[in-house]
Amino acid sequence: MYASSDPTYHAIAGAVSGCLTRFICQPLDVVKIRFQLQVEPIKKGTTSKYQSMLQTFRLISKEESIYALWKGHVPAQLLSIIFGTSQFYTYTIVNQYLETYSLLKEKEKTVHFISGATAGCCATMITFPLDIIRTRLIAQSSQNIAYMGTLHSCKTIYKTESFKGFFRGLLPSLLQIAPHVGLQFETYEIIKDFKFLPHNEDVHHHKQVGIVNSLVAGCIAGLVAKTIVYPLDLARKRLQIQGFEHGRKGFGGFFYCTGLKNCLSLTIQKEGISGLFKGLGPSQFKAALTTAFHFTFYEQALNVIQNVAGTK
Numbered sequence: 001m002y003a004s005s006d007p008t009y010h011a012i013a014g015a016v017s018g019c020l021t022r023f024i025c026q027p028l029d030v031v032k033i034r035f036q037l038q039v040e041p042i043k044k045g046t047t048s049k050y051q052s053m054l055q056t057f058r059l060i061s062k063e064e065s066i067y068a069l070w071k072g073h074v075p076a077q078l079l080s081i082i083f084g085t086s087q088f089y090t091y092t093i094v095n096q097y098l099e100t101y102s103l104l105k106e107k108e109k110t111v112h113f114i115s116g117a118t119a120g121c122c123a124t125m126i127t128f129p130l131d132i133i134r135t136r137l138i139a140q141s142s143q144n145i146a147y148m149g150t151l152h153s154c155k156t157i158y159k160t161e162s163f164k165g166f167f168r169g170l171l172p173s174l175l176q177i178a179p180h181v182g183l184q185f186e187t188y189e190i191i192k193d194f195k196f197l198p199h200n201e202d203v204h205h206h207k208q209v210g211i212v213n214s215l216v217a218g219c220i221a222g223l224v225a226k227t228i229v230y231p232l233d234l235a236r237k238r239l240q241i242q243g244f245e246h247g248r249k250g251f252g253g254f255f256y257c258t259g260l261k262n263c264l265s266l267t268i269q270k271e272g273i274s275g276l277f278k279g280l281g282p283s284q285f286k287a288a289l290t291t292a293f294h295f296t297f298y299e300q301a302l303n304v305i306q307n308v309a310g311t312k
Helices: 006-036 053-064 065-071 073-097 108-139 150-161 165-168 170-192 211-240 258-271 271-279 280-310
Strands: none
Touching: 006 053, 006 065, 006 073, 006 108, 006 170, 006 211, 006 280, 053 280, 065 073, 065 211, 073 108, 073 280, 108 165, 108 170, 108 211, 150 165, 170 211, 170 258, 170 280, 211 258, 211 271, 211 280, 258 271
8 A cells, every 4th residue: 555645545546446346346246135135045956036146146137137236336336435435545544643653663464454444444334324225225125116216215214214224233334344344454465565466666656556466465355354254244234124124025034133143143043053154155256356356446546646646
């Protein structure tokens, strides 16, 4: 990262990265959420609605049209742009602040983890209502449409669930996002600095990370972080749809729970330990691809911004 540069540059690069990554990876997000919310087993040869990634892509396209793979894209796109902006801006600010402490100068891994965890929490709290909305839009059945769009979902959630409805599942989200983003940044910073992933310096002496470097480091960072925190990610999605059972008709049984502990406990009780990792495969694939694109678009956008700023 460009630790010494203007945080505004990082914010702009983060917004560009969030926008491009979301557009490319939204279909994977739709499939992942559908898997997480399905109570029945995700297995071929069963009576479950969704049985595999390929089957789910085909079924959604057949029943709801190809455009359904981008369901909830408007709030998701807003979420990604705002999340990317606030995440990289906060990360840069916190990172620069922590580096002023002599005790932390030799502990780069710790600094990156704390900066990433803080940035993830801040970005999550800012964008959480949008996450609720896009999850509900993706989760709803085409046979029983509860929300007609982003604005309608905002009005309906506020009217039927009050302001609290926009923050369902916030606690598990923060518990999940802190180590998730912290691990992402820490792993990325470690891997991109390997000797076989050399840095380049432009004429203005800005440390630049190449496309291959970002793709490899981002892919591994996303895979590692997602795998470690996955049960909390599943719980977060299940908590976000509580009170939305009327919009889930046609998707099988509805999962009722009252909180994080209850959600995890009931999942194990009804679906076994493996239930905590339902949809892990597509989630790992999505996380690896998304994180790789996220950091790559971010680094390249930042390269351009730094070069333009350096010529002024």
